[in-house]
Amino acid sequence: MARSPRIAVIGSANTDLTTFADTFPRAGETIFGNSFDLGFGGKGANQAVAARLCGAEVMMIAKVGADLFGEATVKNFASFGIDTTHVRIVEGVSSGVAPIFVEPNGQNRIIVVKGANDTLKPADVDAAADALRGADTIVLQFEIPLETIYYAVQFARKHKIRCIVNPAPALPANLEHLFAADYFIPNETEAEVITGMPVHSVDDAKKCAGELLSRGFSKVVLTLGARGSLVASSQGMELMAPFAVNPKDTTGAGDAFIGSFSVFLGEGIAEKEALSRANLYAALSTQRVGTQKSFPARPEFKAEWARRGGKP
Numbered sequence: 348m349a350r351s352p353r354i355a356v357i358g359s360a361n362t363d364l365t366t367f368a369d370t371f372p373r374a375g376e377t378i379f380g381n382s383f384d385l386g387f388g389g390k391g392a393n394q395a396v397a398a399r400l401c402g403a404e405v406m407m408i409a410k411v412g413a414d415l416f417g418e419a420t421v422k423n424f425a426s427f428g429i430d431t432t433h434v435r436i437v438e439g440v441s442s443g444v445a446p447i448f449v450e451p452n453g454q455n456r457i458i459v460v461k462g463a464n465d466t467l468k469p470a471d472v473d474a475a476a477d478a479l480r481g482a483d484t485i486v487l488q489f490e491i492p493l494e495t496i497y498y499a500v501q502f503a504r505k506h507k508i509r510c511i512v513n514p515a516p517a518l519p520a521n522l523e524h525l526f527a528a529d530y531f532i533p534n535e536t537e538a539e540v541i542t543g544m545p546v547h548s549v550d551d552a553k554k555c556a557g558e559l560l561s562r563g564f565s566k567v568v569l570t571l572g573a574r575g576s577l578v579a580s581s582q583g584m585e586l587m588a589p590f591a592v593n594p595k596d597t598t599g600a601g602d603a604f605i606g607s608f609s610v611f612l613g614e615g616i617a618e619k620e621a622l623s624r625a626n627l628y629a630a631l632s633t634q635r636v637g638t639q640k641s642f643p644a645r646p647e648f649k650a651e652w653a654r655r656g657g658k659p
């Protein structure tokens with residue numbers, strides 16, 4: 348395509364405080380961890396950075412606190428060349444933070460304290476409306492108020508902007524307000540919480556995706572970690588195979604998937620190939636520690652895609 352895709356992320360920004368340990372304490376117990384990492388995170392911010400690293404023009408609509416983390420977050424966006432015109436600093440509330448605990452196999456547990464993210468309201472979407480109308484794709488997650496997400500989905504529909512909703516972390520939501528999204532992309536846990544159906548296998552994932560379609564979504568992608576991703580629509584379902592890697596830290600892999608997929612699709616790459624590329628981009632992100640700092644830049648991704656012949 349002639350120009351880079353324009354991606355707008357309306358979402359969260361957190362500071363990630365990640366502890367790596369062999370085990371985790373029981374109530375009343377103190378144990379020693381192995382190492383610690385401080386980094387920029389938040390599902391929205393991570394998706395914005397992934398999209399930027401993949402080559403898109405990216406604008407972020409977000410709120411941070413008037414504290415050290417907030418100021419550093421704005422600088423971090425700017426260092427990637429992400430448009431921060433609509434990232435506001437708010438008084439009287441902390442920035443979003445996320446204590447994260449990672450096991451030796453790379454599996455993570457996260458507690459998010461939303462702080463300023465919870466003050467991002469529909470009025471903030473309106474304040475950014477002129478800029479948003481120029482976007483090709485609006486990307487949303489669940490770390491900001493649901494009313495803002497519902498509003499942004501309707502905004503995208505009204506202005507014929509592609510809309511991707513990543514319901515992360517899992518929350519009971521009024522799905523009717525989300526049906527207008529072009530893509531609904533939960534992981535297994537999120538899909539389970541939303542449908543009440545277990546997702547322990549690819550067959551379970553197919554049943555769950557079918558349920559989401561029957562409820563009213565037009566296109567569902569279930570991200571399945573090491574099993575790849577499943578795309579489902581009225582045209583049928585297809586499992587997009589995973590790429591083999593040795594994961595060190597899976598935190599942010601879902602965000603890497605969403606951010607990169609929005610760009611590949613925005614570049615006009617056919618949907619299935621865009622999903623397969625996003626599978627690889629997400630897999631590569633698990634080979635390094637942290638979230639944003641684990642995401643590969645486009646040349647690294649391109650070389651890896653070529654080295655593997657574009658095949659899992």
Ligand code: RIB
Nearest residue numbers: 361388389390445599638
């Ligand atoms: O998806 C990973 C992200 O979840 C982390 O960066 C953390 O901030 C939480 O939002």
